[in-house]
Amino acid sequence: MSDEEKDEFEEFEMRGDDAGALMWLEQRYPDYRSIVREEYTIVLTRLAASAGWMGSVIDLPS
Template sequence: MFKLDDNLLRELGLGDLPAQEKNTMLRHIYETLEMRVGMKLAEQMTNEQLDEFEGYIDKNDEAGALKWLETNFPNYKDVVASELESLKNEIKSSASQILEASQAAMQQQPPQQQPPAA
């Protein structure tokens, strides 16, 4: 379907982030995407469907939740793709500010202490 990895960050203009910040950004993208897709799908669900789906989520049954989505919302992958594109566009438009903030934070950190020479 899609991968949240270094290639995505390069596509978004964030390939120069430090490794730790890349991981943080990928986690943020995943969590934001998950929330937005969930909200879009919830808008289309009946109360009964919402209760049923939440049951899978509450049990941390990802496989069950995925199967339920495939059965009840066969177009859910389209929702994911659409929300991912929106999120990517938002991030691309802010990429330079994100990189600048990252560089500023790096410059404010105290230098690493070097161990004494033996």
């Protein structure tokens, strides 16, 4: 995402326009849900590793 796109997206947040932000994401980044899911899994895995948890303890999304 370019700086210009970030600014454009942040305008929705400033206006409290969640529906507009979602539509904007879906139009420009149709695969954003899979990207978010992948990043979420990475973050959870890193947190679990740093806390010494076993991966089976955390319910990772499929």
